[in-house]
Amino acid sequence: MRKVSYLPLWHLLLERGMTKSQMRIEAGLTTNVFANMNKGQHISMDSLIRICDALDCNLNDVVELVKTEE
Secondary structure (H helix, E strand, C coil), rough: CCCEECHHHHHHHHHHCCCCHHHHHHHCCCCHHHHHHHCCCCCCCHHHHHHHHHHCHHHHHHCCECCCCC
């Protein structure tokens, strides 16, 4: 089984000197969506596209699938 990881996004934010809160505001994400991301839970494709548009990046710069031990 695989799960969603936002590690690429967190690395991208560090590279750009941007905080998670700044990204959330620029992408127009709700605090609930952002909380789900911090918990490693899935978010909608619309939210992912908003992040990509705000950061001018691709989906693989934001999310990756990682194998789990299940």
